[in-house]
Amino acid sequence: MFSKILIAxxxxxxxRVIRTARKMGVKTVAVYSDADARSLHVAxxxxxxxxxxxxxxxxxxxxxxxxxxxxxxxxxxIHPGYGFLSExxxxxxxxxxxxxxxxxxxxxxxRAMGLKDAAKRLMEKAxxxxxxxxxxxAQEIVILASxxxxxxxxVLIKARAGGGGKGMRRVDHPDDFSDALSGARRxxxxxxxxxxxxxxxxxxxxxxxxxQVFGDNHGNAVHLFERDCSAQRRHQKVIEEAPAPGMTPxxxxxxxxxxxxxxxxxxxxxxxxxxxxVDASDGLKPDRFWFMExxxxxxxxxxxxxxxxxxxxVEWQLRVAAGEELPVGQDGIGLDGHAFEARLYAEDPAKGxxxxxxxxxxxxxxxxxxxxxxxxxxxxxxxGDAISPFYDPMIAxxxxxxxxxxxALDALADAVSRTEVAGSTTNAAFLAALARDPDFASGDVDxxxxxxxxxxxxxxxAPGSRAIALAALAATxxxxxxxxxxxxxxxxxxxxxxxxxRRTALSFGGTEIVAHISARPxxxxxxxxxxxxxxxxxxxxxxxxxxxxxxPGHVTVFENGRSFDFAISDPFAxxxxxxxxxxxxxxxxxxxxxxxxxAKGDKVTKGQAMLVLEAMKxxxxxxxxxxxxxxxxxxxxxxxxxxxxxxxFEE
Numbered sequence: 195m196f197s198k199i200l201i202a203x204x205x206x207x208x209x210r211v212i213r214t215a216r217k218m219g220v221k222t223v224a225v226y227s228d229a230d231a232r233s234l235h236v237a238x239x240x241x242x243x244x245x246x247x248x249x250x251x252x253x254x255x256x257x258x259x260x261x262x263x264x265x266x267x268x269x270x271x272i273h274p275g276y277g278f279l280s281e282x283x284x285x286x287x288x289x290x291x292x293x294x295x296x297x298x299x300x301x302x303x304x305r306a307m308g309l310k311d312a313a314k315r316l317m318e319k320a321x322x323x324x325x326x327x328x329x330x331x332a333q334e335i336v337i338l339a340s341x342x343x344x345x346x347x348x349v350l351i352k353a354r355a356g357g358g359g360k361g362m363r364r365v366d367h368p369d370d371f372s373d374a375l376s377g378a379r380r381x382x383x384x385x386x387x388x389x390x391x392x393x394x395x396x397x398x399x400x401x402x403x404x405x406q407v408f409g410d411n412h413g414n415a416v417h418l419f420e421r422d423c424s425a426q427r428r429h430q431k432v433i434e435e436a437p438a439p440g441m442t443p444x445x446x447x448x449x450x451x452x453x454x455x456x457x458x459x460x461x462x463x464x465x466x467x468x469x470x471x472v473d474a475s476d477g478l479k480p481d482r483f484w485f486m487e488x489x490x491x492x493x494x495x496x497x498x499x500x501x502x503x504x505x506x507x508v509e510w511q512l513r514v515a516a517g518e519e520l521p522v523g524q525d526g527i528g529l530d531g532h533a534f535e536a537r538l539y540a541e542d543p544a545k546g547x548x549x550x551x552x553x554x555x556x557x558x559x560x561x562x563x564x565x566x567x568x569x570x571x572x573x574x575x576x577x578g579d580a581i582s583p584f585y586d587p588m589i590a591x592x593x594x595x596x597x598x599x600x601x602a603l604d605a606l607a608d609a610v611s612r613t614e615v616a617g618s619t620t621n622a623a624f625l626a627a628l629a630r631d632p633d634f635a636s637g638d639v640d641x642x643x644x645x646x647x648x649x650x651x652x653x654x655x656a657p658g659s660r661a662i663a664l665a666a667l668a669a670t671x672x673x674x675x676x677x678x679x680x681x682x683x684x685x686x687x688x689x690x691x692x693x694x695x696r697r698t699a700l701s702f703g704g705t706e707i708v709a710h711i712s713a714r715p716x717x718x719x720x721x722x723x724x725x726x727x728x729x730x731x732x733x734x735x736x737x738x739x740x741x742x743x744x745x746p747g748h749v750t751v752f753e754n755g756r757s758f759d760f761a762i763s764d765p766f767a768x769x770x771x772x773x774x775x776x777x778x779x780x781x782x783x784x785x786x787x788x789x790x791x792x793a794k795g796d797k798v799t800k801g802q803a804m805l806v807l808e809a810m811k812x813x814x815x816x817x818x819x820x821x822x823x824x825x826x827x828x829x830x831x832x833x834x835x836x837x838x839x840x841x842x843f844e845e
Contacts, residue, residue, distance in 0.1 A: 206573050209574050271295035323484045327349075328392060350362060384808060398473070404470065422438035424641050445480045534594050535591050657760075748760065826841070
């Protein structure tokens with residue numbers, strides 16, 4: 195076994211690898227960018243090496259610098275995590291040439307499966323069913339559009355390289371093909387450095403079911419059953435589970451056999467995932483699944499497989515990379531119960547899931563779960579850390595396990611509801627709503643479920659009088675007199691003839707809310723929101739069922755599984771906003787102006803596409819909020835911060 199390894203990654207996956215390495219007695223070396231200097235994975239590792247600037251191109255994609263760090267610290271092997279360099283065969287070659295071990299598959303295996311079109315041709319030869327489509331070399335729009343007509347609409351345009359929904363577009367009509375192709379190519383080029391695409395038939399009621407496979411360097415290969423990743427948004431997985439709901443013995447046998455056959459066809463070693471698309475329009479049948487792609491790395495959702503099999507996949511990775519055989523054969527791997535994983539992101543579901551940034555001023559995860567269930571939190575951040583615009587905005591993965599699907603899902607809904615984050619908008623309420631959705635709960639899930647129910651799942655609840663009262667009191671910074679050594683603090687509510695009443699203004703969702711607060715002789719406070727119920731509250735205490743977190747300019751109230759973020763009104767800022775009116779449009783997040791579709795002097799209408807902003811690895815189209823004439827518009831290629839004016843209209 196290795197004595198020391200370097201982890202060429204960041205965030206929760208780096209922390210995950212460090213925990214297993216520590217358990218095995220293997221020392222670890224972390225690498226970090228400028229933005230990650232004080233991150234959790236740096237603090238957890240035995241050593242840490244600075245590798246460059248915050249953008250990934252200046253740090254986590256610098257293979258030469260990472261290899262040099264491994265050599266300098268005496269590391270014998272490099273674990274790539276997922277993303278970044280994990281599926282880069284040239285990096286694998288460089289690691290091997292440097293006399294180090296790459297903890298993952300060979301460069302040949304990665305190359306064989308790295309391009310979706312070539313992989314599908316290889317799978318066809320191996321007898322693995324492949325979804326109908328065009329996987330050829332020609333990239334001219336005329337040929338691609340012609341192939342799309344032959345396949346039949348709707349079709350999917352997909353990047354040949356990479357995954358995660360980047361460079362992917364659904365096209366329902368021939369007239370939309372050209373624009374969709376351009377968008378897919380731009381996104382694929384930015385994410386993978388390769389703008390080539392393939393075209394496939396779109397399955398009407400698709401299920402995304404994948405099989406975890408594992409091979410060693412002695413010719414052995416096994417599967418660790420399946421995961422269902424059908425709960426997706428824009429081809430990004432949201433909630434994953436194992437095993438797949440409604441799975442039949444016949445389909446499981448056919449699918450797992452095909453997965454192992456695929457792994458053996460390329461002599462695969464290490465952890466890998468064979469992804470299949472399943473037509474669920476007429477139930478799950480063994481002749482209605484097709485190979486999509488192979489991920490030649492550890493998957494984000496690997497914890498659900500670990501929970502139902504009892505296998506530490508990272509430990510297996512290290513053992514196989516060190517030359518050992520698989521610890522057990524196929525007969526030694528069984529299923530136990532059901533597991534779910536929900537991806538907690540810094541994003542705003544109410545605004546089309548726009549990525550968010552911010553400092554995590556308050557961060558609390560549930561540590562206990564109901565009897566008969568287990569909870570596991572995978573995170574790479576701590577309270578006080580910042581969500582950076584340079585990387586994926588994942589805060590944590592919330593994983594639960596129970597004896598059956600219903601028990602595990604109830605535990606997930608409860609765990610997500612009890613997760614508290616203040617300082618950045620998150621998708622926690624959306625995840626809880628999805629976990630409690632009747633269709634999802636019944637197992638009637640496909641990749642279009644979230645899109646069909648998006649409005650229902652992202653409906654925001656308005657705060658009640660109690661939440662407003664708690665926020666208003668916290669916003670005043672009031673303290674209970676008994677908590678102070680200053681005798682004059684006991685006169686905080688004194689005034690001639692009547693108690694002093696303080697007016698506190700808050701803002702929720704752009705609407706001003708006012709509450710009136712007065713001190714009582716017993717040290718508590720009377721809090722009366724205008725138009726709402728009055729409450730008697732004590733300062734600096736947690737009311738039953740509610741937690742309050744105050745942070746610069748804001749107060750967040752967590753109540754009954756929901757969070758309400760109130761801004762403390764600033765009259766000067768409000769005056770400035772009123773003065774500006776609707777004369778400008780601002781960037782909703784930091785990013786790069788990728789494409790500009792309008793110019794100075796253009797007359798535009800509400801909803802018209804103005805420009806494309808690239809942020810958090812995805813493209814976001816910015817549309818006009820109202821009719822008007824453009825006075826000024828951001829330049830293509832401009833790097834903007836949150837709140838930067840993108841478009842200014844003539845008065």
